Amino acid sequence: MLIHPLVTDTETLAALCERLAVADFVTVDTEFMRETTYYPDLCLVQVASSTEAAAIDPKAPGIDLAPLLKLLVEDEVLKVFHAGGQDLEIIYNLTGRTPSPLFDTQIAAMALGLGEQVGYTNLVAAYSGVQIDKGARFTDWARRPLNDRQLEYAIGDVTHLASLFPKMLDKLRRTGRGDWLDEEMARASDPATYANDPEKAWTRLRLPSRKAEVLGRLKALARWRELEAQDKDVPRGRIVKDETLGDLAGSPPRSQADLAKVRGLSAAWANNAIGDRLIRALQAAEPLLPEEMPAREPQRPGLSSEGALIADLLKLLLKIRSKETGVAPKLIVRGDDLDALAAGVREGLPVLTSWRREIFGADALALVEGRLGFAVQSGKLTMTRLPGDAVTLAEISDAAE
Numbered sequence: 363m364l365i366h367p368l369v370t371d372t373e374t375l376a377a378l379c380e381r382l383a384v385a386d387f388v389t390v391d392t393e394f395m396r397e398t399t400y401y402p403d404l405c406l407v408q409v410a411s412s413t414e415a416a417a418i419d420p421k422a423p424g425i426d427l428a429p430l431l432k433l434l435v436e437d438e439v440l441k442v443f444h445a446g447g448q449d450l451e452i453i454y455n456l457t458g459r460t461p462s463p464l465f466d467t468q469i470a471a472m473a474l475g476l477g478e479q480v481g482y483t484n485l486v487a488a489y490s491g492v493q494i495d496k497g498a499r500f501t502d503w504a505r506r507p508l509n510d511r512q513l514e515y516a517i518g519d520v521t522h523l524a525s526l527f528p529k530m531l532d533k534l535r536r537t538g539r540g541d542w543l544d545e546e547m548a549r550a551s552d553p554a555t556y557a558n559d560p561e562k563a564w565t566r567l568r569l570p571s572r573k574a575e576v577l578g579r580l581k582a583l584a585r586w587r588e589l590e591a592q593d594k595d596v597p598r599g600r601i602v603k604d605e606t607l608g609d610l611a612g613s614p615p616r617s618q619a620d621l622a623k624v625r626g627l628s629a630a631w632a633n634n635a636i637g638d639r640l641i642r643a644l645q646a647a648e649p650l651l652p653e654e655m656p657a658r659e660p661q662r663p664g665l666s667s668e669g670a671l672i673a674d675l676l677k678l679l680l681k682i683r684s685k686e687t688g689v690a691p692k693l694i695v696r697g698d699d700l701d702a703l704a705a706g707v708r709e710g711l712p713v714l715t716s717w718r719r720e721i722f723g724a725d726a727l728a729l730v731e732g733r734l735g736f737a738v739q740s741g742k743l744t745m746t747r748l749p750g751d752a753v754t755l756a757e758i759s760d761a762a763e
Contacts, residue, residue, distance in 0.1 A: 363521060364414040368513060370422035372429070378409075378416055379429040379437075385411035387440040388433065389523040390461070392449045393503040393516055400591045400598070402452050405503035409433075410520035412528075417517050421506065427456070435459040442527050444468050444482045444519075446550065454556035464551045467523065470530050472546070473539040475688025482519070489526040494518065542693065542717055560588035569656065570608040574649035577656075580611035582647035586640060602626065602640075614644055672730050673704040679729060682743075683722045694722050703730055 369375050382388050393406040407418040407430060420427055434441060434453055441461040443449055445468040450460050471480045476488060483494045501512055534540040549555070564584035570576060584607060591598045598604075606626030615621055618641040622632035631637035677700060684691045695713040702711060703726060714723040728734035728747070737746045 363410070363412075363524070365517060365521075366414065366416035368508065369416050369418045370425060372424070372426040375418060375425065375427070376429040378414075378418075379433040381414070382409060382411055383433055383437040383439055385413070385439055387411065387442050387465075387524075387527060389442045389520040389527065390434065390446070390449060391443070391516070391519040391523070392452055394448070394452060395502070395504050398596065400595045401455060402448065403504055404452055404456075406508070406516055408516050408520040410517070410524045412524055415517050415521045415524070417513055419508075421504070431457050434461045438463070440465055442467065442523060444485065444523055445479075447555075450550070451556045454553055458553070460551050460553050460556065462551055464547060465527070465531075466547065466550050467527060467530060469543055469546045469550060470534060472690035472693040473542050474530065474533055474537075476690075478690040478692045482522075486522045486526060489529050490522060492522065494522065539689075539717075542689075546693070558588065558592075560585040560592075563588040565656070567604055568608060570612040572655075574652075574655065576611050577654075578649040579614055579644060579647040580607065581650065581654075582643050583607045583610055583640070586643035590636065590639070601636075610640075610644065615641070617641065669701075669704045669706075673701050675729060675736065676700045676704055676726055678736070679726060679745075680722060683725070687721050689721065694718055700726075703727070706730075 366374075366378065369378060389410045391408045392404060393408075394402040394404050396402045404420050407420060407427075409416060409418070409430075418427075418430060419425065431453070433439070435457050440463050442465045443461075444466065446464075446466050450464075454460050467485060468480060468482075471485060472478055476485065480488075486492050486494055495515070503512070531540075534543075561581075564577070564581040567580065567584060570580065583602075587598055587601050587607065590601045594601075602610075603626050606624065609625065615624060618637050619632045621627050621637050621641065622629040624631070627637075631640070680691050680695060680700065683689075684694060695718065699711050699713050703713065708714070708727075711723075712718055714727065725734055725745070733748055735746045735748055737744045
């Protein structure tokens, strides 16, 4: 593979992106700093195809990233990331869009027997047998010049990814599991995931109440904090902690002077400018309109003592099926669907549709409806269809430990 020197000018970048636009795929990674800022400080972008790789310096004087951003959000070439959430957020902040089409190898690993959140180092080791030196991971990527060790580490992330991606894709095709990932990939590439709209900032917080007036104050305070953090380019928590916002919404102070009594705020807030802006935002808050009120979670029957036992059996069945099929449990069934199934819910559960039903849902339904049971025969855990003969699914005594 051809490894280019650090790209620091627009002309070289444009030529590189023109070649990558007609490649079979492009692997992408970024290095950034975020410890003290609201927005990620983009320090390096690495890209690779099956034939060439390069690191691009967004801090180089005079460089225009337009060719790179066009490649990432407009050109039709497949963009490949590993655990790309933060990379996608950076691209969204720069363009208002997310890369498409997109493939995330961490998501794909869930369908290939490598767990729910396999790390990049372990993924490379599993598919390429290479042990990556992560010593440069926590260096200061904003400092210039970048040294050879940093560049070797950074470019290695995309070259290893370019090597393992075709192997993963081939296995997905051979096992017929590619379509299983569509829902997860769509969620990862949804621009709404990365939008930081101040008007919606309150929806990410723990709700202190379901009263319209309390939530109206929470919305106003969250909007105020988001704008303050964006303006100052500092993390939200550096302005006010989430817990303090909830306290202010639930028990609002009557005046700015009362801010000195609020846990999580210093006495200076009783007189300074930011305290004045907070109290004005709070006093201008209006109750949420009915159409703004958060939807209640669907009411599901509570679990009886017998239902709780059934839920435990379902978890055991899930563990068995996950091991047998090499699919991460999280990909098979999400959230509290197991409890819902144990409690008698039958409608609206993804686990009872499509491939999930085939590898788990059908037997899970049989289990909760009394048509399937566990048994131990000759020291082996078996599944028994009732009525009928016992059917041994696997020798999984270690899975039950």
